[in-house]
Amino acid sequence: MPNTDCELIAELKAALITQRYSPVVTGNYCAYARGFLDYFARRSIPIAEVTEAQVTHYLRHAIAMFRKRHGRSPGPYWHSIPRSGIHALLRLAQGQWPPAPKATCAADTLRFAICDEYETWLREERGLAEPSIYALMWEGRNFLAWQLDRCGVDSLMEMSVGDIDRYMDMRSPHQTRKSVKDVAERLRSLLRYLHRTRRTAIDLSPHVIAPLLYAYEGVPSILERDQIAAVLETASKDTTPIGLRDQAILQLLATYGLRSGEIRSLKIEDIDWRAESIRILHTKTRACSYLPLMAPVGEAILTYLRSGRPQTDAREVFVRTRAPYGRLRVLHSAVFRRIRDAGVKPPGKCGPHIFRHARAVEMLRASVPQKVIGDMLGHRSTESTAPYLKLATEDLRAIALDVPGSEVLS
Template sequence: MSDSRHELIAALNSSLISQQYSPVVARNYCTYASGFLDYLGPRGISVTDVIDVQVEQYLRHAIVLFEKQRGRRPSARWHEVPRSGIHALLRLVHGQWPPAINPTCVADEVRFSICDEYELWLREERGLACSSVAALMWEARNFLAWQIDHGIDGSTGLSISDVDRYMDLRAPKLTRCSLKAVAERLRSLLRYLHTTGRVTTDLSGHIIAPMLYAYEGVPSVLDRSQIVAVLESAKKDKTSAGLRDHAILQLLATYGLRSGEIRHLRIEDIDWRTEAIHVRHHKTRASTSLPLMEPVGEAVLSYLRSGRPLTDAREIFIRTRAPYRKLDKLYSVVRRRLRDAGVQPPGKCGPLSKTVETR
């Protein structure tokens, strides 16, 4: 058992290093993973049989030990590193983590089957982008689980009053714009359920979305002095994150690209010889060739030379911490750089808040 445990931790360490985790992080992850294995042993639990509840039980146990050993409770976020190390171990052992949820009853089996077929329909019949499918599937899983929890029959028992109750449940923490998106995703699911004969009445037309006013979703506009201030502030940061963020901000300010267009930019999309940049528009599936402006080219080149981690990923802009992969979003990058520059837009402050005021 001891030999297999050491082999497993060694395999975890090799896996983390191959993913370009820093040696310090890999060592910490392995330490916490080893502690988790020590916890499982006396309890007769094999790591191959672990479920997510046991991870949470161990973390509570580890907090108690921490308090006994040091005479104080750990910080509120202390558990994040142990949990990440344990999850890395479990991904190595199980192939994925969190594990896939197994159906526990007939209703679960029906729900999972509907979700699988709905996802296939969204991808193959409607040809939606992965991000759109993910949003629609999250709402579908949430609604169908809510339906089962409230004992509502999937075919004949679902009524518009049930849909209203679900919308009322979702509404309190959402803006009108977000609630409108929920309504649209729910309409899609209900239309699909009716089309496939799982619901006798088409309820999609009865879902009332909140009214959005003209230009309500348009991001706030920065004037030229504010844009210059943000760019100059980011340029002073010579860390890997600073070089990356400055290049991203140059792209936003110069070309007005969407978040996804920047995140999906690949190394081969920049032609340094002809000084051109090739942009794929994922919403329209078209592409555009733009002149590579000097400030953008210099910022991107500085990042590629001195800031970008060594990785096989072809996307230009990469996370600064392992695992090194493309950025998931730009909102936090822009928000942080606006804050550092002391710029506070009056409205939305996501990636599209880079528009120059020209009047």
């Protein structure tokens, strides 16, 4: 192996050790990275010029070599080990992986330029949160690729209502009415921007047809107080690092009804132990709330920090239990697992948000003003809190008026 490749492997090993990967994983990653380097060195392809397609081809080659050596196919998750080691190597060699897409034609150049400007506008002019920008950008890239590849770089100025209808017909199959409505709203945003920047002759956004969703249509799932208690009790029996982390997360969900992103972005400095308060950065509005640190929440977080959280430089309270020890990406699988283990079966969706709905309903039933509920949940207006009213069905039944003449009918 050339000296430069040896240095790259040494740098990879040092990076993995710094990220606290286990010695076994570090050895495996370096071994597969070394084989990857040898493969391309024999073909005189510099590692700095390796493409995604070539990596995919190499992984197929690695699977074939595994079959040749062992006389059988590898396990279903085997490919993730060499792939992870190779990706870590390429991040060091190329500075970024996967690489930024490169324009191969005039349509790509135009699409990349529009998307870059559109993303800047969404972030700086509209001030949207990252999840909203991500969703809008995905739809924008998808639509522009569809339109430009189909009709060419000059087609935006000549775009018609028929083009919009064809795109919506392409996106609509196998989607719920709510999902189709979301697609329409994201497409409208892009079309307004295209007209604003004079890339389309007319504003086509009013012509995007979406399903009509009625106010308070569909009642979301919630957990009753006894079900929440059962989930917390079951989770408390797991004293492993994962169990301690999940218990603290569940306490935050049950006590404050926080969004998943608000928990994932919670930092150690957001907890003021002396003042017994917790600072919440609301992911949608970017506003901050200071809430009292309730005893069960504080105790669960403190136990996790002392006995469950791995040593890491990350400032987020909740981190992965496996290297690299960075912030959590999702909470859904952990929450779903704890609800399932408790034997609780909500009628609808079973993720972190049902705790949020449950907290809102509990406060409604305690006659807490709607404005106070909205402030705690981080809503900008009472209109955002209003949908939670439909969950308090028992309370609505309690105050329902008798239908005139019902005694006669009965």
